[in-house]
Amino acid sequence: MRVLTSNEIVELYYFFLGILCSTLACFILAVFKIKASIHMIAASGFFMFAVALGIHYQININGTISLMMVVLGAIATSRLHLKAHTNQELIIGLFTGLFPQIAFLNYWL
Template sequence: MTDFLLRSISFIFHPLIMPLLGVMFYFSKTPRFIPQPIIYGKLFSTLILTVILPLLLFYLLKTLGKVDSIYLKTTKERIIPLILNCLIVLVVLFRVFPSYEILEIYYFFVGVLCSTLACLILAFLKIKASIHTMAASGFFMFAIAIGVHFKININGTIMLTTIIVGAIATSRLHLKAHNGSELLIGSFLGFMPQLVLLNYWL
């Protein structure tokens, strides 16, 4: 039962959904008036580009024998998916959330791009960082920043996200997908770019 629960946590909170969660969180908390059709359009575009397209590309890579599982267990397996993800994030930045529209989300995705590039560089160096904790920590920092930016109480979100990050880390350790150092590196890669980029929009 415990093994099933921890495997489920790794699957449910897969890194692919974190950018979408960040966008959903922003639209749910922003006090600015944004027409509903625009919100739905942005959410749909984000879903297509950051979740559905990567999944389709994964199955293509799996068919070609370039990857073995969606968890990308080895550094060699990670290189092509991370490169493709960098390209996808660039498309999001230029076509879905350009800097002149919604600055907060623009810099959120700049942070996502920086984290992904850092993880890619480490993969080339044969250093494995936890992409799960990287994505979750990036969202965590962005959520805190949004709370400060709009001066709203997000204590419940912070508490829930802290529990989720802890559950993800526990899951990855239990499944022997990562060791403690790899989880810490992943958390740092997700957290720091979002923190540094606050200077540009907070």
């Protein structure tokens, strides 16, 4: 069994690296008693990766992107409805998932 290296599937390597950074950021936030929505972190990280794939391969995935935006809204709404998070915690989760993916775009896009 091999580990995925950076020269095999570059896109996936940097996606997983971004998710690792998001996970570490979530851990650091938890240490400082700042709550963030892990659901939003995961969904927004995948959303940004899908947007970047569409740009990289120059394919039209507008339908998929719009569906993913609806899913992000549904996740946020359900977390608020269940009173599991506040608006601030959802926004922190959204940006914690987006920023690492955006930061690694320069390396593979």
